[in-house]
Amino acid sequence: MAKNEASVPKGTRDFLPGEMVKRNYIFKIIRTVFEHFGYLPIETPAMEQVSTLTGKYGEEGDRLLFRILNSGNFLGDISDDEILERNVNKLKSFLSDKGLRYDLTVPFARFVVQHLNEITFPFKRYQIQPVWRADRPQKGRYREFFQCDVDVIGSNSLLNEAEQIQIIDEIFKKLGIKILIRINNRKILSGIAEVIGEADKIIPITIAIDKLDKIGPHKVNEELAVKGVSEKAIHELQPILDLTGSVGEKLNELEKKILLRSGIGRKGVDEMKKLFGYLKTFDLEVDPIFDLTLARGLDYYTGTIIEVNSTEMKIGSLCGGGRYDDLTGVFGLKDVSGIGVSFGADRIYDVMEKMGKFPEDTTSTTTLMFVNFGEKEEIHCLSLLAEIRKSGINAELFPDKVRLKKQMNYANKKNVEYVALVGEDEMKNRLITLKNMKTGDHEKIKLKELIEKLS
RNA sequence: GUGGUUGUAGCUCAGUUGGUUAGAGCGCUGGAUUGUGGUUCCAGAGGUCGCCGGUUCGAUCCCGGUCUUCCACCCCA
Numbered sequence: 001m002a003k004n005e006a007s008v009p010k011g012t013r014d015f016l017p018g019e020m021v022k023r024n025y026i027f028k029i030i031r032t033v034f035e036h037f038g039y040l041p042i043e044t045p046a047m048e049q050v051s052t053l054t055g056k057y058g059e060e061g062d063r064l065l066f067r068i069l070n071s072g073n074f075l076g077d078i079s080d081d082e083i084l085e086r087n088v089n090k091l092k093s094f095l096s097d098k099g100l101r102y103d104l105t106v107p108f109a110r111f112v113v114q115h116l117n118e119i120t121f122p123f124k125r126y127q128i129q130p131v132w133r134a135d136r137p138q139k140g141r142y143r144e145f146f147q148c149d150v151d152v153i154g155s156n157s158l159l160n161e162a163e164q165i166q167i168i169d170e171i172f173k174k175l176g177i178k179i180l181i182r183i184n185n186r187k188i189l190s191g192i193a194e195v196i197g198e199a200d201k202i203i204p205i206t207i208a209i210d211k212l213d214k215i216g217p218h219k220v221n222e223e224l225a226v227k228g229v230s231e232k233a234i235h236e237l238q239p240i241l242d243l244t245g246s247v248g249e250k251l252n253e254l255e256k257k258i259l260l261r262s263g264i265g266r267k268g269v270d271e272m273k274k275l276f277g278y279l280k281t282f283d284l285e286v287d288p289i290f291d292l293t294l295a296r297g298l299d300y301y302t303g304t305i306i307e308v309n310s311t312e313m314k315i316g317s318l319c320g321g322g323r324y325d326d327l328t329g330v331f332g333l334k335d336v337s338g339i340g341v342s343f344g345a346d347r348i349y350d351v352m353e354k355m356g357k358f359p360e361d362t363t364s365t366t367t368l369m370f371v372n373f374g375e376k377e378e379i380h381c382l383s384l385l386a387e388i389r390k391s392g393i394n395a396e397l398f399p400d401k402v403r404l405k406k407q408m409n410y411a412n413k414k415n416v417e418y419v420a421l422v423g424e425d426e427m428k429n430r431l432i433t434l435k436n437m438k439t440g441d442h443e444k445i446k447l448k449e450l451i452e453k454l455s
Numbered sequence: 456g457u458g459g460u461u462g463u464a465g466c467u468c469a470g471u472u473g474g475u476u477a478g479a480g481c482g483c484u485g486g487a488u489u490g491u492g493g494u495u496c497c498a499g500a501g502g503u504c505g506c507c508g509g510u511u512c513g514a515u516c517c518c519g520g521u522c523u524u525c526c527a528c529c530c531c532a
Contacts, residue, residue: 007505010523060530063456103532131532136456138525140532147532207530297530316531344532373490408492423490435491442491 011135011143019349021365022358026345027128029174030148034126037167039150042125044107046132047098054099056106056330058203058299064133066143067096100132104149105300105340106327112153112338113331121154121336128345140315140347149321151340153328158271160339161304161323162278165288168308168319168341173285175348176357178311179318181288185272186301186322188254188292191265192240195258196233205229206295209241213293217241240292247276247290271303300324306341310351318351319343367454369416370397371407373423380427381420384447391451411437418454 008014015023031041047068054062075083078094101107104127112123128148137143150167152160165181172179186206193202204227208220217238224234240258243250251269259265272290279288288306296305303323310318321341328336352358368388370381381397388395398407411419421433421442432450435442445453 007523058530060456064530133531135530137523138527141530142532145532318532320532342532347532371490404490405488405492410492412492419491421490425490433490437492440492 009143011137011141013142013144022353023345023349025358026175026348026352027146027148030171030343030345031126031128033167033171033174034148034150036170037124037150037163039124039126042108042111042127043129044101044104044111044127046100046130048101048107048110050093050097050099052110052331053102053106056298056300056327057102058297060297061102061299064135065102066100066132066134067092068098068100069096070094070098101129102133103131104129104147104342105151105321105324108149108151108153108340109324109327109338110331112336113328113333116333122152122160123154124150124152126150140350142346145347146345148343148345149340151338153338153340154336156337158274158304159278161275161306162282164306164321164339164341165279166282166284168306169282169284169286171343172308172318175352177318177348177351177355179286180309180311181286182291182294182307182309183272183275183288184291184294184305185268185303186305187264187268187271187303188259189268189295191254191259191262191268192237194262194265196236198229198233201227201229203299205237207297209237209293210295210297212241243292247272250290250292251276268303275304296320296322298322300327302326303337304339312355313351315347315350317344318347366394366396366414366416368393368395368418368420368450369407369411369414370395370420370422371404372398372401373421374401377422377424377427381422384420384422384432387447388451388454391455393451393454420450 050065050067053065057064074095078091082090082094108125108127112119126149128146130144130146132144135141135143150164152163165183168179168181189206190199190202193199193205198205205224208223208227211223212220221234224237225231240254243253245253251273255266255269259269276290294305294307296307301322302325305322306320307317308319319341321339323337323339325337326334327338328334370385372378372381378397378401385395385397398410408419417437419435419437421435425431426433426444429444431444431446433442433444434450434453
Protein backbone atom coordinates (compact mmCIF):
# COMPACT_ATOMS: atom_id res chain seq x y z
CA MET A 1 0.00 0.00 0.00
CA ALA A 2 1.25 3.44 -0.87
CA LYS A 3 2.29 5.58 2.04
CA ASN A 4 -0.31 8.25 2.64
CA GLU A 5 0.33 11.63 4.07
CA ALA A 6 -1.44 11.88 7.40
CA SER A 7 -3.79 14.81 7.03
CA VAL A 8 -7.43 15.85 7.34
CA PRO A 9 -9.35 17.86 4.71
CA LYS A 10 -9.31 21.64 4.67
CA GLY A 11 -11.31 23.25 7.44
CA THR A 12 -11.67 20.05 9.52
CA ARG A 13 -9.83 19.13 12.72
CA ASP A 14 -8.99 16.32 15.10
CA PHE A 15 -9.67 16.90 18.77
CA LEU A 16 -7.13 15.76 21.35
CA PRO A 17 -8.24 14.50 24.78
CA GLY A 18 -7.41 17.85 26.39
CA GLU A 19 -9.60 19.63 23.85
CA MET A 20 -12.41 17.09 24.08
CA VAL A 21 -12.68 17.47 27.83
CA LYS A 22 -13.16 21.22 27.34
CA ARG A 23 -15.57 20.75 24.45
CA ASN A 24 -17.64 18.35 26.53
CA TYR A 25 -17.74 20.94 29.29
CA ILE A 26 -19.38 23.37 26.84
CA PHE A 27 -21.79 20.76 25.50
CA LYS A 28 -22.78 19.74 29.00
CA ILE A 29 -23.69 23.27 30.06
CA ILE A 30 -25.64 23.88 26.87
CA ARG A 31 -27.47 20.57 27.10
CA THR A 32 -28.31 21.09 30.76
CA VAL A 33 -29.81 24.53 30.16
CA PHE A 34 -31.81 23.26 27.18
CA GLU A 35 -33.27 20.52 29.33
CA HIS A 36 -34.03 22.95 32.17
CA PHE A 37 -36.35 24.73 29.79
CA GLY A 38 -38.12 21.57 28.74
CA TYR A 39 -36.48 20.77 25.41
CA LEU A 40 -35.97 17.18 24.28
CA PRO A 41 -33.12 15.78 22.20
CA ILE A 42 -33.34 14.47 18.65
CA GLU A 43 -30.77 13.53 16.03
CA THR A 44 -30.97 13.44 12.24
CA PRO A 45 -28.64 11.87 9.65
CA ALA A 46 -25.46 13.62 8.54
CA MET A 47 -26.78 13.48 4.99
CA GLU A 48 -30.11 14.59 3.57
CA GLN A 49 -31.68 14.40 0.14
CA VAL A 50 -30.24 17.23 -1.91
CA SER A 51 -33.79 18.39 -2.64
CA THR A 52 -34.35 18.85 1.11
CA LEU A 53 -31.41 21.18 1.36
CA THR A 54 -31.42 23.25 -1.82
CA GLY A 55 -33.24 26.53 -2.07
CA LYS A 56 -33.50 27.08 1.69
CA TYR A 57 -30.39 29.13 2.30
CA GLY A 58 -30.38 31.46 -0.68
CA GLU A 59 -28.05 31.30 -3.64
CA GLU A 60 -24.98 31.66 -1.46
CA GLY A 61 -26.07 28.79 0.76
CA ASP A 62 -26.63 26.45 -2.17
CA ARG A 63 -23.09 27.10 -3.29
CA LEU A 64 -21.78 26.07 0.12
CA LEU A 65 -23.54 22.70 0.21
CA PHE A 66 -21.33 19.63 0.25
CA ARG A 67 -22.73 17.09 -2.17
CA ILE A 68 -22.20 13.36 -1.96
CA LEU A 69 -21.31 11.56 -5.16
CA ASN A 70 -23.79 8.85 -6.11
CA SER A 71 -22.68 5.25 -6.09
CA GLY A 72 -22.65 3.00 -9.11
CA ASN A 73 -22.27 3.83 -12.77
CA PHE A 74 -24.13 7.12 -12.67
CA LEU A 75 -22.54 8.29 -15.91
CA GLY A 76 -24.46 5.57 -17.74
CA ASP A 77 -27.70 7.51 -17.43
CA ILE A 78 -26.30 10.66 -18.98
CA SER A 79 -26.34 11.14 -22.74
CA ASP A 80 -23.20 12.27 -24.57
CA ASP A 81 -24.96 15.48 -25.51
CA GLU A 82 -25.67 16.29 -21.89
CA ILE A 83 -22.06 15.70 -20.93
CA LEU A 84 -20.78 17.85 -23.78
CA GLU A 85 -23.17 20.59 -22.75
CA ARG A 86 -21.02 20.93 -19.62
CA ASN A 87 -23.94 22.43 -17.68
CA VAL A 88 -22.72 21.83 -14.16
CA ASN A 89 -26.01 22.49 -12.43
CA LYS A 90 -27.86 20.10 -14.71
CA LEU A 91 -25.23 17.39 -14.36
CA LYS A 92 -25.26 17.72 -10.57
CA SER A 93 -28.69 16.16 -10.45
CA PHE A 94 -27.31 13.03 -12.13
CA LEU A 95 -24.16 12.86 -10.06
CA SER A 96 -25.48 13.57 -6.62
CA ASP A 97 -28.76 13.15 -4.85
CA LYS A 98 -27.50 13.37 -1.26
CA GLY A 99 -25.78 16.19 0.55
CA LEU A 100 -24.28 16.88 3.98
CA ARG A 101 -26.56 18.99 6.14
CA TYR A 102 -25.79 22.71 6.13
CA ASP A 103 -27.55 23.45 9.39
CA LEU A 104 -29.90 21.74 11.82
CA THR A 105 -33.00 23.86 11.24
CA VAL A 106 -33.96 22.68 7.77
CA PRO A 107 -33.45 18.97 8.61
CA PHE A 108 -35.58 19.65 11.69
CA ALA A 109 -38.40 21.05 9.57
CA ARG A 110 -38.20 17.92 7.42
CA PHE A 111 -38.20 15.80 10.59
CA VAL A 112 -41.33 17.50 11.92
CA VAL A 113 -43.30 16.88 8.74
CA GLN A 114 -42.09 13.30 8.46
CA HIS A 115 -42.94 12.44 12.07
CA LEU A 116 -46.06 14.54 12.36
CA ASN A 117 -48.06 11.79 13.99
CA GLU A 118 -45.39 10.89 16.51
CA ILE A 119 -44.87 14.31 18.09
CA THR A 120 -47.10 16.71 20.00
CA PHE A 121 -47.23 20.43 19.44
CA PRO A 122 -45.80 22.74 20.47
CA PHE A 123 -42.73 20.62 19.91
CA LYS A 124 -39.63 21.70 21.78
CA ARG A 125 -36.46 19.95 20.74
CA TYR A 126 -32.75 20.45 20.96
CA GLN A 127 -30.12 18.97 18.68
CA ILE A 128 -26.33 18.98 19.03
CA GLN A 129 -24.62 17.69 15.90
CA PRO A 130 -22.00 18.68 13.34
CA VAL A 131 -22.88 20.51 10.14
CA TRP A 132 -20.79 21.04 7.01
CA ARG A 133 -20.28 24.06 4.77
CA ALA A 134 -17.93 24.33 1.79
CA ASP A 135 -16.79 27.76 2.93
CA ARG A 136 -13.27 29.17 2.76
CA PRO A 137 -11.94 28.48 6.24
CA GLN A 138 -10.67 31.27 8.46
CA LYS A 139 -10.27 31.69 12.15
CA GLY A 140 -13.51 30.70 13.88
CA ARG A 141 -14.78 29.43 10.58
CA TYR A 142 -14.62 25.75 9.80
CA ARG A 143 -15.97 23.38 7.17
CA GLU A 144 -17.15 21.01 9.85
CA PHE A 145 -18.49 22.49 13.05
CA PHE A 146 -20.98 21.71 15.77
CA GLN A 147 -24.25 23.54 16.14
CA CYS A 148 -26.39 23.34 19.24
CA ASP A 149 -29.94 24.15 18.18
CA VAL A 150 -33.03 24.78 20.30
CA ASP A 151 -36.33 25.24 18.53
CA VAL A 152 -40.01 25.41 19.34
CA ILE A 153 -42.30 24.56 16.47
CA GLY A 154 -46.08 24.86 16.38
CA SER A 155 -46.51 27.95 18.54
CA ASN A 156 -46.84 31.57 17.48
CA SER A 157 -46.48 32.96 20.98
CA LEU A 158 -43.76 35.51 21.55
CA LEU A 159 -43.25 33.84 24.87
CA ASN A 160 -41.07 31.42 22.91
CA GLU A 161 -38.87 34.25 21.67
CA ALA A 162 -38.56 35.49 25.23
CA GLU A 163 -37.66 32.04 26.47
CA GLN A 164 -34.94 31.66 23.85
CA ILE A 165 -33.38 34.93 24.97
CA GLN A 166 -33.44 33.61 28.53
CA ILE A 167 -31.70 30.45 27.39
CA ILE A 168 -29.03 32.46 25.60
CA ASP A 169 -28.52 34.65 28.64
CA GLU A 170 -28.23 31.70 30.99
CA ILE A 171 -25.86 29.66 28.84
CA PHE A 172 -23.38 32.46 28.30
CA LYS A 173 -23.61 33.42 31.96
CA LYS A 174 -22.74 29.86 32.94
CA LEU A 175 -19.88 29.74 30.45
CA GLY A 176 -18.58 33.08 31.70
CA ILE A 177 -18.57 34.72 28.27
CA LYS A 178 -19.42 38.41 27.95
CA ILE A 179 -21.87 38.97 25.12
CA LEU A 180 -24.03 41.41 23.24
CA ILE A 181 -27.52 40.21 22.25
CA ARG A 182 -29.06 42.00 19.29
CA ILE A 183 -32.68 41.61 18.27
CA ASN A 184 -34.61 42.80 15.25
CA ASN A 185 -37.70 41.77 13.31
CA ARG A 186 -37.88 40.91 9.64
CA LYS A 187 -41.39 42.34 9.43
CA ILE A 188 -40.03 45.74 10.38
CA LEU A 189 -37.40 45.42 7.67
CA SER A 190 -40.08 44.38 5.18
CA GLY A 191 -42.16 47.35 6.27
CA ILE A 192 -39.27 49.70 5.69
CA ALA A 193 -38.66 48.26 2.23
CA GLU A 194 -42.36 48.69 1.56
CA VAL A 195 -42.63 52.33 2.62
CA ILE A 196 -39.57 53.35 0.62
CA GLY A 197 -41.15 51.69 -2.40
CA GLU A 198 -38.71 48.80 -2.83
CA ALA A 199 -40.65 45.90 -1.32
CA ASP A 200 -39.26 43.39 -3.82
CA LYS A 201 -35.66 44.28 -2.94
CA ILE A 202 -36.07 43.34 0.71
CA ILE A 203 -33.22 40.80 0.66
CA PRO A 204 -30.49 42.99 -0.87
CA ILE A 205 -31.63 45.86 1.33
CA THR A 206 -31.36 43.86 4.52
CA ILE A 207 -27.99 42.41 3.52
CA ALA A 208 -26.67 45.88 2.77
CA ILE A 209 -27.83 47.56 5.98
CA ASP A 210 -26.51 44.62 7.96
CA LYS A 211 -23.05 45.94 7.10
CA LEU A 212 -23.68 49.46 8.38
CA ASP A 213 -21.42 49.33 11.43
CA LYS A 214 -18.77 47.51 9.45
CA ILE A 215 -18.39 49.54 6.25
CA GLY A 216 -20.26 52.77 7.07
CA PRO A 217 -23.31 54.49 5.58
CA HIS A 218 -21.52 55.70 2.45
CA LYS A 219 -20.51 52.22 1.27
CA VAL A 220 -23.92 50.82 2.21
CA ASN A 221 -25.61 53.37 -0.01
CA GLU A 222 -23.24 52.50 -2.82
CA GLU A 223 -24.13 48.84 -2.47
CA LEU A 224 -27.86 49.66 -2.42
CA ALA A 225 -27.47 51.62 -5.65
CA VAL A 226 -25.59 48.76 -7.28
CA LYS A 227 -28.43 46.42 -6.33
CA GLY A 228 -30.86 48.68 -8.17
CA VAL A 229 -32.47 50.48 -5.25
CA SER A 230 -33.64 53.90 -6.45
CA GLU A 231 -31.94 57.08 -5.30
CA LYS A 232 -35.18 58.30 -3.81
CA ALA A 233 -35.56 55.13 -1.77
CA ILE A 234 -31.99 55.32 -0.52
CA HIS A 235 -32.65 58.92 0.50
CA GLU A 236 -35.79 57.93 2.39
CA LEU A 237 -33.95 55.15 4.15
CA GLN A 238 -31.41 57.44 5.83
CA PRO A 239 -33.52 58.93 8.65
CA ILE A 240 -34.77 55.44 9.47
CA LEU A 241 -31.28 54.07 9.91
CA ASP A 242 -30.31 57.10 11.99
CA LEU A 243 -33.05 56.46 14.55
CA THR A 244 -31.80 56.93 18.08
CA GLY A 245 -33.16 56.67 21.59
CA SER A 246 -34.41 53.89 23.82
CA VAL A 247 -36.04 50.75 22.50
CA GLY A 248 -39.46 52.22 23.29
CA GLU A 249 -38.69 55.51 21.58
CA LYS A 250 -37.40 53.81 18.45
CA LEU A 251 -40.41 51.53 18.25
CA ASN A 252 -42.83 54.45 18.77
CA GLU A 253 -41.15 56.45 16.06
CA LEU A 254 -41.42 53.50 13.70
CA GLU A 255 -45.04 52.84 14.58
CA LYS A 256 -46.37 56.38 14.61
CA LYS A 257 -44.44 57.85 11.69
CA ILE A 258 -42.26 55.69 9.53
CA LEU A 259 -44.32 52.53 9.19
CA LEU A 260 -47.74 54.17 9.42
CA ARG A 261 -48.74 52.91 6.01
CA SER A 262 -47.23 49.46 6.25
CA GLY A 263 -49.40 46.78 7.81
CA ILE A 264 -46.58 44.27 8.00
CA GLY A 265 -44.22 46.85 9.42
CA ARG A 266 -46.62 47.78 12.22
CA LYS A 267 -47.11 44.10 12.99
CA GLY A 268 -43.37 43.78 13.39
CA VAL A 269 -43.36 46.73 15.79
CA ASP A 270 -46.17 45.14 17.80
CA GLU A 271 -44.19 41.92 18.10
CA MET A 272 -41.08 43.73 19.25
CA LYS A 273 -43.04 45.70 21.83
CA LYS A 274 -44.53 42.55 23.23
CA LEU A 275 -41.19 40.73 23.27
CA PHE A 276 -39.37 43.55 25.03
CA GLY A 277 -42.30 43.69 27.45
CA TYR A 278 -41.65 40.08 28.41
CA LEU A 279 -37.92 40.62 28.62
CA LYS A 280 -38.38 43.51 31.05
CA THR A 281 -39.86 41.12 33.59
CA PHE A 282 -36.82 38.79 33.46
CA ASP A 283 -33.72 39.13 35.56
CA LEU A 284 -31.22 38.91 32.71
CA GLU A 285 -27.45 39.17 32.96
CA VAL A 286 -27.32 41.02 29.65
CA ASP A 287 -30.02 43.37 28.35
CA PRO A 288 -30.68 42.65 24.68
CA ILE A 289 -30.65 45.64 22.38
CA PHE A 290 -32.96 46.47 19.49
CA ASP A 291 -30.77 46.79 16.43
CA LEU A 292 -32.55 47.94 13.32
CA THR A 293 -29.50 47.13 11.21
CA LEU A 294 -29.44 43.46 12.18
CA ALA A 295 -30.58 41.51 9.12
CA ARG A 296 -29.21 37.95 8.95
CA GLY A 297 -29.00 36.22 5.62
CA LEU A 298 -30.93 32.99 5.87
CA ASP A 299 -33.89 33.25 3.58
CA TYR A 300 -36.42 31.54 5.80
CA TYR A 301 -36.63 34.02 8.69
CA THR A 302 -39.91 35.94 8.81
CA GLY A 303 -40.19 37.56 12.25
CA THR A 304 -37.88 38.02 15.21
CA ILE A 305 -34.17 37.65 14.45
CA ILE A 306 -31.49 37.26 17.09
CA GLU A 307 -27.73 37.39 17.01
CA VAL A 308 -25.16 37.09 19.78
CA ASN A 309 -21.58 38.33 19.63
CA SER A 310 -18.62 38.26 21.97
CA THR A 311 -17.73 41.65 23.41
CA GLU A 312 -14.22 40.47 24.26
CA MET A 313 -12.96 38.92 21.04
CA LYS A 314 -13.35 39.67 17.37
CA ILE A 315 -14.94 36.57 15.88
CA GLY A 316 -18.16 35.89 13.97
CA SER A 317 -21.44 35.49 15.84
CA LEU A 318 -21.53 32.92 18.64
CA CYS A 319 -25.23 32.28 18.36
CA GLY A 320 -27.98 33.28 15.98
CA GLY A 321 -31.50 32.44 14.94
CA GLY A 322 -35.01 33.65 14.57
CA ARG A 323 -38.61 32.91 13.69
CA TYR A 324 -39.54 31.09 10.51
CA ASP A 325 -43.25 31.07 9.74
CA ASP A 326 -43.40 28.55 6.98
CA LEU A 327 -40.31 26.40 6.82
CA THR A 328 -42.39 23.22 6.96
CA GLY A 329 -44.52 24.52 4.09
CA VAL A 330 -42.11 23.30 1.44
CA PHE A 331 -42.43 19.80 2.92
CA GLY A 332 -46.21 19.96 2.71
CA LEU A 333 -47.22 21.20 6.15
CA LYS A 334 -48.68 24.69 5.99
CA ASP A 335 -49.06 27.33 8.67
CA VAL A 336 -46.73 25.92 11.28
CA SER A 337 -44.49 28.53 12.78
CA GLY A 338 -41.23 27.89 14.55
CA ILE A 339 -38.48 29.76 16.32
CA GLY A 340 -35.02 28.63 17.16
CA VAL A 341 -31.48 29.67 17.81
CA SER A 342 -28.20 27.91 17.19
CA PHE A 343 -25.11 28.03 19.39
CA GLY A 344 -21.75 27.65 17.61
CA ALA A 345 -19.80 25.34 19.89
CA ASP A 346 -16.53 25.76 18.02
CA ARG A 347 -16.52 29.54 18.21
CA ILE A 348 -17.56 29.41 21.83
CA TYR A 349 -14.57 27.14 22.39
CA ASP A 350 -12.26 29.55 20.58
CA VAL A 351 -13.43 32.48 22.70
CA MET A 352 -13.17 30.54 25.95
CA GLU A 353 -9.72 29.23 25.09
CA LYS A 354 -8.40 32.65 24.07
CA MET A 355 -9.88 34.43 27.07
CA GLY A 356 -8.96 31.70 29.56
CA LYS A 357 -12.55 30.97 30.59
CA PHE A 358 -12.25 27.24 31.19
CA PRO A 359 -12.26 26.30 34.85
CA GLU A 360 -9.11 24.45 35.87
CA ASP A 361 -10.80 21.19 36.77
CA THR A 362 -12.08 20.71 33.24
CA THR A 363 -8.59 19.58 32.25
CA SER A 364 -8.53 16.46 34.43
CA THR A 365 -10.68 13.38 34.36
CA THR A 366 -8.67 11.02 36.56
CA THR A 367 -8.77 11.76 40.28
CA LEU A 368 -6.54 8.95 41.51
CA MET A 369 -3.80 6.88 39.93
CA PHE A 370 -2.21 3.77 41.43
CA VAL A 371 1.49 3.35 40.85
CA ASN A 372 2.49 -0.05 39.50
CA PHE A 373 5.09 -1.81 41.64
CA GLY A 374 4.85 -5.30 40.13
CA GLU A 375 2.68 -8.39 39.83
CA LYS A 376 1.84 -8.96 43.51
CA GLU A 377 1.03 -5.30 44.06
CA GLU A 378 -1.04 -5.16 40.86
CA ILE A 379 -3.45 -7.80 42.10
CA HIS A 380 -3.76 -6.07 45.45
CA CYS A 381 -4.35 -2.68 43.83
CA LEU A 382 -6.97 -4.03 41.45
CA SER A 383 -9.30 -4.91 44.32
CA LEU A 384 -8.73 -1.50 45.94
CA LEU A 385 -9.38 0.11 42.57
CA ALA A 386 -12.70 -1.69 42.21
CA GLU A 387 -13.86 -0.40 45.60
CA ILE A 388 -12.78 3.13 44.77
CA ARG A 389 -14.51 3.15 41.40
CA LYS A 390 -17.64 1.74 42.98
CA SER A 391 -17.84 4.83 45.14
CA GLY A 392 -17.81 7.02 42.04
CA ILE A 393 -14.19 8.18 42.01
CA ASN A 394 -12.38 8.21 38.65
CA ALA A 395 -9.34 6.04 39.13
CA GLU A 396 -6.80 4.06 37.15
CA LEU A 397 -3.79 1.79 37.65
CA PHE A 398 -0.64 2.42 35.65
CA PRO A 399 -0.43 -0.67 33.39
CA ASP A 400 3.32 -1.26 33.35
CA LYS A 401 5.92 -1.71 36.03
CA VAL A 402 8.34 0.97 34.94
CA ARG A 403 10.46 3.53 36.72
CA LEU A 404 8.51 5.48 39.30
CA LYS A 405 9.68 8.69 37.74
CA LYS A 406 7.96 7.77 34.52
CA GLN A 407 4.73 6.88 36.26
CA MET A 408 4.72 10.10 38.24
CA ASN A 409 5.42 11.99 35.06
CA TYR A 410 2.42 10.40 33.41
CA ALA A 411 0.20 11.39 36.32
CA ASN A 412 1.61 14.88 36.23
CA LYS A 413 1.00 15.35 32.49
CA LYS A 414 -2.52 14.04 32.83
CA ASN A 415 -3.29 16.37 35.71
CA VAL A 416 -4.16 13.47 37.99
CA GLU A 417 -4.98 14.92 41.41
CA TYR A 418 -3.78 12.09 43.64
CA VAL A 419 -1.35 9.20 43.28
CA ALA A 420 -1.61 6.07 45.42
CA LEU A 421 1.50 4.09 46.27
CA VAL A 422 0.92 0.58 47.53
CA GLY A 423 3.97 -1.60 47.98
CA GLU A 424 4.94 -4.44 50.32
CA ASP A 425 4.77 -2.28 53.44
CA GLU A 426 1.35 -0.87 52.69
CA MET A 427 0.01 -4.29 51.68
CA LYS A 428 1.12 -5.74 55.01
CA ASN A 429 -0.45 -2.91 57.03
CA ARG A 430 -3.55 -2.57 54.83
CA LEU A 431 -2.71 1.07 54.15
CA ILE A 432 -2.36 3.30 51.09
CA THR A 433 0.20 6.03 50.69
CA LEU A 434 -1.75 8.89 49.15
CA LYS A 435 0.14 11.70 47.52
CA ASN A 436 -1.43 15.01 46.62
CA MET A 437 0.09 16.02 43.30
CA LYS A 438 -0.59 19.72 43.76
CA THR A 439 0.96 20.17 47.19
CA GLY A 440 3.38 17.24 47.08
CA ASP A 441 2.27 16.07 50.56
CA HIS A 442 1.74 12.40 51.24
CA GLU A 443 0.14 10.39 54.03
CA LYS A 444 -0.60 6.77 54.88
CA ILE A 445 -4.33 6.15 55.24
CA LYS A 446 -6.91 3.38 55.17
CA LEU A 447 -9.04 2.66 52.09
CA LYS A 448 -12.16 3.94 53.84
CA GLU A 449 -10.50 7.23 54.70
CA LEU A 450 -9.20 7.59 51.17
CA ILE A 451 -12.66 7.12 49.69
CA GLU A 452 -14.13 9.63 52.12
CA LYS A 453 -11.45 12.15 51.30
CA LEU A 454 -11.80 11.94 47.53
CA SER A 455 -15.58 11.65 47.32
C1' G B 456 -16.65 31.67 -5.64
C1' U B 457 -12.76 36.43 -6.02
C1' G B 458 -7.99 38.60 -4.37
C1' G B 459 -3.91 37.97 -1.16
C1' U B 460 -0.95 35.14 2.54
C1' U B 461 1.56 30.94 4.91
C1' G B 462 4.31 26.06 5.09
C1' U B 463 11.91 24.48 7.81
C1' A B 464 12.49 18.86 14.00
C1' G B 465 6.48 16.82 17.95
C1' C B 466 5.66 22.60 19.06
C1' U B 467 7.29 27.94 18.42
C1' C B 468 10.58 29.94 15.12
C1' A B 469 15.89 31.34 13.11
C1' G B 470 18.69 30.53 8.56
C1' U B 471 20.59 29.68 3.54
C1' U B 472 21.76 36.72 -1.70
C1' G B 473 21.32 28.77 -5.46
C1' G B 474 27.03 25.27 -3.50
C1' U B 475 29.93 19.68 0.96
C1' U B 476 27.69 17.88 7.39
C1' A B 477 20.18 23.02 7.96
C1' G B 478 20.17 25.59 13.66
C1' A B 479 17.90 27.40 18.59
C1' G B 480 14.38 27.17 22.57
C1' C B 481 10.64 24.10 24.40
C1' G B 482 9.13 18.99 24.19
C1' C B 483 10.74 13.73 23.73
C1' U B 484 14.22 9.42 25.21
C1' G B 485 18.16 7.79 28.55
C1' G B 486 21.31 8.84 32.82
C1' A B 487 22.71 11.54 37.61
C1' U B 488 18.36 9.54 41.33
C1' U B 489 16.14 1.04 41.07
C1' G B 490 9.37 4.02 46.63
C1' U B 491 7.98 9.90 45.11
C1' G B 492 6.53 14.06 39.34
C1' G B 493 6.71 19.42 38.24
C1' U B 494 13.56 22.24 39.59
C1' U B 495 18.77 21.35 38.11
C1' C B 496 22.91 18.95 35.44
C1' C B 497 24.77 15.50 31.51
C1' A B 498 23.96 12.71 27.07
C1' G B 499 20.96 11.22 22.89
C1' A B 500 17.21 10.60 19.14
C1' G B 501 14.49 13.30 15.73
C1' G B 502 14.28 16.98 9.24
C1' U B 503 13.65 13.80 1.25
C1' C B 504 13.14 22.61 4.49
C1' G B 505 4.43 20.88 2.58
C1' C B 506 3.87 17.86 -2.16
C1' C B 507 4.64 17.43 -7.72
C1' G B 508 7.05 19.34 -11.84
C1' G B 509 10.44 23.01 -14.40
C1' U B 510 15.06 26.04 -14.89
C1' U B 511 20.25 24.87 -13.43
C1' C B 512 26.46 21.39 -13.31
C1' G B 513 23.77 21.81 -8.60
C1' A B 514 17.24 23.87 -5.74
C1' U B 515 15.03 24.05 1.05
C1' C B 516 16.05 28.90 -1.61
C1' C B 517 14.30 30.85 -8.45
C1' C B 518 9.71 29.64 -11.69
C1' G B 519 4.86 26.91 -12.42
C1' G B 520 1.17 23.85 -10.37
C1' U B 521 -1.09 21.66 -6.12
C1' C B 522 -2.45 20.99 -1.01
C1' U B 523 -2.64 23.51 3.62
C1' U B 524 -2.88 27.95 6.98
C1' C B 525 -4.34 32.69 7.89
C1' C B 526 -6.52 37.47 5.97
C1' A B 527 -10.02 40.65 3.11
C1' C B 528 -14.49 40.19 0.17
C1' C B 529 -18.84 37.06 0.16
C1' C B 530 -21.51 34.75 3.69
C1' C B 531 -22.14 32.87 8.54
C1' A B 532 -21.90 29.29 14.01
